[in-house]
Amino acid sequence: MNTTVSRLRRTLPAGLIAAAVVFPVSAAASPDVPAPKPAPFTATATPHTRYAANLDNIAVAARMAQGAGRTGRAAKLRAMAAGAGGGGFLAFDGRGKGRAVEVLGDLESADRVTVLVPGSDTTLDSYQRFRAGAVALEQRLQAEHPNSAVVAWLGYDTPGTVSTTVLTTSRADEAAAQLGPFLSDMEALSRPDTRISLLCHSYGSVVCARTRTGPKVTDLVLYGSPGTGAxxxxxxxxxxxxxxxRGSRDWIGRVPHVRLGGVGFGTDPVDRAFGARSFNAGDAGHSDYLKPGTASLDSLARIVLGPPPTAVPLPGNATTPATMPEVRHA
Structure with missing residues (x-):
């Protein structure tokens, strides 16, 4: 047993370090980035009230960062504010690594709402990469179903790709305590007939797997997942x-799917034994699932638009995804 645990502790960091070389990320901001406190809201605040207040907050945070010599963060905040069209920010906190929850589309009229939960090293400094995936998904959905909205939920402090935190569920447990109430808010803000899909990437899949969901959440999708802890x-x-x-070029398929001594996440979600329905992720690499024109983006859009297609189960622990049939839209 001790030999196995020791091997796991050596193998997981090695794989993550290699991945960090292949998929470089922006350095996380240090906790001393100055910013105003998040705008307070009452329970009855409308999305548009929140959008306006958070846009003002982002502008103030950009000025404070610029004044403190954090020019890189200031530029990224200005880009966030400039890109907030057709929706807005339901939440924003510019302090430290930062948090943001952005809506793309008309949340109040949408009957298909997708909440994206990101993985490690997603901060305000790397937000545009996360947002690009949300934009690609929303454009893909809008092409077939105008009454759709995508929510980019950076509502937690993501772990670093190369860290001990990314190997355990502790940060995911903290995030799940935030995501659960947020999904309840989405159910209250949306139309009675709205279906909510939860799309969870990499470490974000650990977060979603530990989040209690309500009746409007009809689909929970794990992709690029290291496991869930379940x-x-x-x-x-x-x-x-x-x-x-999982895409055929995703390095995370080489991470050992074991859980020992609180390290690792156990059963591989694409393993037939896990019991999830499979979808075609094509040849996606770890950061490619929401890129325009990919099989993975098409499959994720089909799941969101539903009704859910009949899935073809994966044999054993295969990493080659099954093919999904076309979907008839409601």
Whole structure:
């Protein structure tokens, strides 16, 4: 047992370090980045009220960062504010690594709402990369179903790709305590007939797997996942249909899917034994699932637009995804 744990501790960081070389990320901002406190809201505040207040907050945070010599952060905040069209920010906190929750589309009229949960090293300094995926998904959805909206939920402090935190569920447990109430807010803000899909990438899949969801969350999708900390889809605190997929070029498939001594995340979500429905992720690399024109983006859009297609189960622990049939839209 001790030999196995020791091997796991050596192998996981090595794989993550290699991945960090292949997929470089922006350096996380240090906690001393100055910014105003988040704008306060009452329970009855409308999305547009929140959008306006948070846009003002972003502008103030940009000026404060510029004044403190944090020119890189200031430029990124100005880019965030400039890109907030057709929706806005439901939440924003510019302090430290930062948090932001942005809506793309008309949340109040949408009957298909997708919440994207990112993985490690997603901060305000790397936000545009995360947002680019949300934009690509929203454009893909709008092409077939105008009554759709995508929410980019950077509502937690993501772990570093090369860190001990990324190997455990502790940060995910903290994030799940934030994501659960947020999804309840989404249910209250949306139309009675709205379906909410939860799309969870990499470490974000660990977060989603530990989040209790309500009746409007109909699909929970795990992609680029290192595991969830659970043995099966049936063990997750949700009644949603659980999906899993992995691109053939995703390095995370080489991470050992074990959980020992609180390290690692256990059963591989694309393993048939996990019990999730599979989707076609094509040849996606770890950062490619939401890139325009990919099989993975097309599959994720089909799941969101539903009704859910019949899935073809993956054999054993295969990493080659199954093919999804076309979807008839409601």
């Amino acid at each position: 043995d099966s889809a049936a063990a997750l605190p949700t009644r949603a249909q659980v999906w899993s997929g």
